[in-house]
Amino acid sequence: xxxxxxxxxxxxxxxxxxxxxxxxxxxxxxxxxxxxxxxxxxxxxxxxxxxxxxxxxxxxxxxxxxxxxxxxxxxxxxxxxxxxxxxxxxxxxxxxxxxxxxxxxxxxxxxxxxxxxxxxxxxxxxxxxxxxxxxxxxxxxxxxxxxxxxxxxxxxxxxxxxxxxxxxxxxxxxxxxxxxxxxxxxxxxxxxxxxxxxxxxxxxxxxxxx
Numbered sequence: 001x002x003x004x005x006x007x008x009x010x011x012x013x014x015x016x017x018x019x020x021x022x023x024x025x026x027x028x029x030x031x032x033x034x035x036x037x038x039x040x041x042x043x044x045x046x047x048x049x050x051x052x053x054x055x056x057x058x059x060x061x062x063x064x065x066x067x068x069x070x071x072x073x074x075x076x077x078x079x080x081x082x083x084x085x086x087x088x089x090x091x092x093x094x095x096x097x098x099x100x101x102x103x104x105x106x107x108x109x110x111x112x113x114x115x116x117x118x119x120x121x122x123x124x125x126x127x128x129x130x131x132x133x134x135x136x137x138x139x140x141x142x143x144x145x146x147x148x149x150x151x152x153x154x155x156x157x158x159x160x161x162x163x164x165x166x167x168x169x170x171x172x173x174x175x176x177x178x179x180x181x182x183x184x185x186x187x188x189x190x191x192x193x194x195x196x197x198x199x200x201x202x203x204x205x206x207x208x209x210x
Contacts, residue, residue: 021045022116022127030133037103039130041116044097049075050118052099054092058112067115073099108134
């Protein structure tokens with residue numbers, strides 16, 4: 001059975017293309033070293049007792065690329081592993097129409113493209129593949145750059161210069177005093193003249209009525 005499988009693979013590798021019958025998710029996944037990776041393959045048709053195969057392609061897909069058989073799901077046997085595969089780190093589970101490949105303690109050498117596949121009569125049907133990248137450190141998510149709000153410019157009036165020293169010189173003070181005295185004298189004269197005119201007017205009125 002394995003020889004027949006590899007003969008079919010070798011004959012059709014050049015014309016392999018992803019099919020919508022088997023939908024693989026996610027298309028790309030990045031996992032940290034020694035962590036677990038879960039790859040899903042959902043069948044859009046009823047498979048009955050068909051087996052689901054999981055293959056790995058370590059290099060970029062090409063006509064010369066090599067597919068490594070990892071494991072298959074059998075309705076009676078469960079997970080069946082391929083040759084030279086670490087069985088303790090690879091398992092296949094079925095959840096309704098989804099077939100999940102579970103990889104534990106992944107290493108950088110586990111990076112590659114993983115395909116699920118079914119064998120028809122006589123064609124092979126592949127999923128579109130899931131690219132797995134195993135890294136020592138996951139990239140950190142860049143924080144969004146905050147836009148700086150320009151500050152409003154406030155125009156400030158210049159402050160008047162503070163005058164230091166005496167407010168008034170002796171000459172200025174003398175002039176102010178003289179001005180006040182002149183005003184007082186003028187006011188006294190004006191009051192005196194007003195009173196004289198008033199008395200003269202009253203005498204005139206008295207003489208008129210006699």
